[in-house]
Amino acid sequence: MPWTEARETTSALAIPKSTLGVGIIGVSPAWGWAATAHIPALRALPNYEIRALSARSAESARAVGQAFGVSAVFSDHQQLVIQPDIDVVAVTVKVPHHRELVSAALAAGKAVYCEWPLGRDLDDARAMAALAAEHGVRTVVGLQARQAPAIEFVQQLLRDGYVGEVLSTTMVGVSIAGDSLVQPNAYMLDKTNGANLLTVPFGHSLDILNYTLGEFADLSAVSDVRRPLITIQETGERIVKTAADQIAVIGILTSGATASIHIREAVAGGTGFLWEINGSDGTLRITAVAALPEIFPLSVAGAQGRKEPAELAVPKALIQKWPTLTTLEGAPAFNVARAYAAFAADIDNGTHAVPDFADAVRRHEVIAAVERSAASGERVKL
Numbered sequence: 001m002p003w004t005e006a007r008e009t010t011s012a013l014a015i016p017k018s019t020l021g022v023g024i025i026g027v028s029p030a031w032g033w034a035a036t037a038h039i040p041a042l043r044a045l046p047n048y049e050i051r052a053l054s055a056r057s058a059e060s061a062r063a064v065g066q067a068f069g070v071s072a073v074f075s076d077h078q079q080l081v082i083q084p085d086i087d088v089v090a091v092t093v094k095v096p097h098h099r100e101l102v103s104a105a106l107a108a109g110k111a112v113y114c115e116w117p118l119g120r121d122l123d124d125a126r127a128m129a130a131l132a133a134e135h136g137v138r139t140v141v142g143l144q145a146r147q148a149p150a151i152e153f154v155q156q157l158l159r160d161g162y163v164g165e166v167l168s169t170t171m172v173g174v175s176i177a178g179d180s181l182v183q184p185n186a187y188m189l190d191k192t193n194g195a196n197l198l199t200v201p202f203g204h205s206l207d208i209l210n211y212t213l214g215e216f217a218d219l220s221a222v223s224d225v226r227r228p229l230i231t232i233q234e235t236g237e238r239i240v241k242t243a244a245d246q247i248a249v250i251g252i253l254t255s256g257a258t259a260s261i262h263i264r265e266a267v268a269g270g271t272g273f274l275w276e277i278n279g280s281d282g283t284l285r286i287t288a289v290a291a292l293p294e295i296f297p298l299s300v301a302g303a304q305g306r307k308e309p310a311e312l313a314v315p316k317a318l319i320q321k322w323p324t325l326t327t328l329e330g331a332p333a334f335n336v337a338r339a340y341a342a343f344a345a346d347i348d349n350g351t352h353a354v355p356d357f358a359d360a361v362r363r364h365e366v367i368a369a370v371e372r373s374a375a376s377g378e379r380v381k382l
Helices: 033-043 058-068 077-081 095-107 122-135 149-159 183-189 201-213 323-328 333-349 357-376
Strands: 020-025 048-054 088-091 111-114 139-141 166-174 216-224 229-232 238-240 246-253 258-264 273-279 282-288 299-304
Touching (some): 033 048, 033 058, 048 058, 095 122, 149 201, 183 229, 201 258, 216 357, 246 357
Parallel strands (some): 020 048, 111 139
């Protein structure tokens, strides 16, 4: 099929056979990823119903219940996960708490949607994946950039031979542009908390590269802390940062293609996000405003031969795969909603369209390899 006839998919996938009840752990009425992404996403899907919320305290639980119109609210996550009308537990708290909360939901026999990164480190991720397998429940990890229409489009173009043989790929991006952070994100400055440049902006960017082009066979990495002091915006306090703010990786994919990734933060300006896929017959260029492809809309440009890349419109059929989600397009909730929609279809059809905990382990394995290479200065095989 010529690239100019990028295949159109059906406008709507089959509606799952039953409504899935969701309980969300880690909700704030004023801020946070649950309020920004999960709740709008679930409310846009007719086959999901938010049936319970959990917050840190009884007072907070009452506040979130009133804010979002949910009557079943808990300050104890153990009470939420045992509710009989909850089919899926969404874990949207800070990374250090993932393992405890995910483990409780899995032990209760619930399907789990856990935000990325799955754990603070590879050991955490492996333990949760093993527990999910032991209990035989379905899981999702929040690597929702895979569900972005632009990524589906790029996959179509590659399958249709737009670039020919992929020879190399280059990705560069910036996360936090300045040297300050809001207070709720201050915990990301501590490397041991497991939520930082390497696991979040780099991790999401790495995932779409590997998902689209294949895994690394080997890699070499460098990392550094170039701005060791970060200002907390609300207080002016200066916090010492132990997490790297410069990460660069070069390696060989299992296909033989050369791949390089450089993600950085706390720089003045610079390219927000640029991903090039260079082949024997053409080039694809994917861009966004920052190295957070799971949040920000992606644009696709391409050229065959030696022409300058020009914009390639993402087919409407890909954008409108789930018609009720069109009102979320461009918002942080859009890809999250598409992940939930695909998960419901997976449950009904026995498919595997969304990344699960086993996929999360693979991504954590690459991140661990990056850390080993950066620490040792040696090339690491995967």
